[in-house]
Amino acid sequence: MALTLQDRIAVVGAGAMGRGIAAVAAQAGHEVYLFDMNADAARAAPALIRDEWQGLVKRGKWTQEALEAAAARLRPVAELAELSDAALVVEAIVEAAEPKQSLFRQLEAVLSDSAILASNTSSISITLLARGLSRPERFAGLHFFNPATRMKLVEVIHGLATDPAVIDTLVDTVAAWGKLPVRAQSTPGFIVNRVARPYYAEGLRIVGERAAQPETVDALLREAGRFPMGPFELMDLIGHDVNYAVTSSVFAAMYQDGRFQPSLIQQERVAAGWFGRKTGRGFYDYRDGASRPAPQTEPARPAPAGVVTVGELGPLEALAQRLAEAGVTVSRSDGSDEGWIECGGVRIALSDGRTATQRAADTGHADWVLVDLALDYASTSRLAIAVADQATGGAADAATGLLQGAGISVSRVDDIAGMVVLRTMAMLANEAADTVLHGIASAADVDMAMRYGTNYPVGPLAWADAFGAPRLAEALQALFAHYGESRYRTSPLIRRLAANGGTFYA
Incomplete structure (x- = not known):
């Protein structure tokens, strides 16, 4: 169950990330405390947040009335003790373990036993940060991405001692704030x-x-x-x-x-x-x-009038269809477990991780040209090719002309395993x-x-x-x-x- 709008949120650290998190919580309807060791930074934060919100008003994404109401929910404070009634405190200070651990111990001394402590760390172990706390089960990671007001993702990170109910509360709360929460165990780098x-x-x-x-x-x-x-x-x-x-x-x-x-x-x-x-x-x-x-781009080469597809092409099937739509005659032939497009004796195939040179050696056929992967061969505007060392001089030209005939720019890369x-x-x-x-x-x-x-x-x-x-x-x-x-x-x-x-x- 998410925290209610009656629950106060505190953010410690009034830098760009801390201000962003505070802005997200205040926009969602919470009263938000802002604390920074530099009291001037905490006092300046609401005005900086207002400036960003004003851009939303100018773009018609928010009303001035909504802005004023959210701004009234931002409360800079000068002492950690003023955070005592916060239900959730999110830390966004320097990315170093010792200062964070020291801060969390101080916060535990002023917060209620039911309060949740969370770190916005991007890489430090949540389990490590919880060490030495009297209530490590109330501690978790809450990793927002920069800028927090615009990036939808939040990693909710479970330390070794974290109570699963705390993770559930944070996931539901972050979702209520309009973000996309993902759950992760504490591990180096978390997910992203x-x-x-x-x-x-x-x-x-x-x-x-x-x-290349x-x-x-x-x-x-x-x-x-x-x-x-x-x-x-x-x-x-x-x-x-x-x-x-x-x-x-x-x-x-x-x-x-x-x-x-x-x-x-x-x-x-x-x-x-x-x-x-x-x-x-x-x-x-x-x-x-x-x-x-x-980027390296091959010069124009003539497109072939026709090609033959041999065996199953797998993902390259969409490329064969694209060639046909471009006016290249595409004939079909069975008889091989390794699918390729035959173009004037040159075998053009999707990379399978081997180099083109290795593929030529494995098959005893010199003229191999490999094509790199694309997310969508039906619409890609560029592809890489790699040519076997054994290939004759016209192999690269044949493959280049073939792909260019389908409206694709061609970049030739050296023959490395797996291409790009x-x-x-x-x-x-x-x-x-x-x-x-x-x-x-x-x-x-x-x-x-x-x-x-x-x-x-x-x-x-x-x-x-x-x-x-x-x-x-x-x-x-x-x-x-x-x-x-x-x-x-x-x-x-x-x-x-x-x-x-x-x-x-x-």
Whole structure:
């Protein structure tokens, strides 16, 4: 059952995040206390919140009367003792364990036994923060995303000692505030900051192997993967100092698991002070007069008059239909377990995690060109191709002309295992699967967290179901075989689903 509007909410920390949380609670109808060690910050907070609300009034999303009523519910206070009748206190101070633990002990001394304490931490263990409290069962994580007034997602985090009834109350309360709550057990990174690590890590690995430049990786993940931003522009927006610190924190907390290993490429940017947009330089140059480099795009090549599809194409079936709609004659042929599109002797196939070079060696056919994954082949505007080292000179031109004939821009990347979008999706799904396997969160909550916490176009587990667990397991096993690193080990849950034909949403 949610807290009632008669229950007072307190927010400790009047920075941007604390003000945002206070604004959400006040908009919902609660009286909200605001405390900050800097009394001037607490006193200034209501006016800053009003300024943001005024924008809602100007856009016709709120009335001036509603604004004034909500503003009257904001009460800056100068002493922690003034929070004594709060039913819920949300901490939003510096991201360090000791100051938070000290604050919570002080709060316990002034609050009622029934009050709930919550931390807005994005990465610190809720179990650790509760240690030393006399009522750890009344303590939980309540992780809002920045800006709290606009981002819908809230991670509600269960520490080892947290009473399940407290989690239920917080989930219902957050929902009553118009947010989307997801439940998570306390674990490094919780849901979003854990599952999202491969999005950055695989992009950095691809660039580190000189398979593609950042602008090409970004374009492929935006246009083919339909992510709102590529990993490099997103890291530049977040700030490399912040993103690298989160990765390093999760890596340390996970006992140096290779899946979370920080990148030396990003470390160099942190060392240089190239934090991204806020410093003017990151992977891109944001200084006055600087231009954004264009993604690698193959020049125009002639489209074929006709092609033959061999075997089952799987996800590429939508591409074959698109070719037919563009006027290319598409003939069908059976006789192979490995589906491909035959174009003048060149075999064009969806990447299965192997390199094109390995596929050529395995089949004894030199002219292999692999096509990267897309969320929707029927509408994608860009695809990556990779060409086998053994291929003849015209193979790349044949594949390029074929895709361009369907209205698709083509970026050629070096022949690396898993290409760009496929390996990114596979690793996101792999980490999401382990999060479910270990009881951190449900499949539905993981997908909701990634959709609304990071604006992914679809949850990684829903995408995995559409792609198919057997195909996903095959791609991950190929990555593991290629690199020989535990980073690419396949989640046991994916192995199980691949073996029994199950799905995450069965």
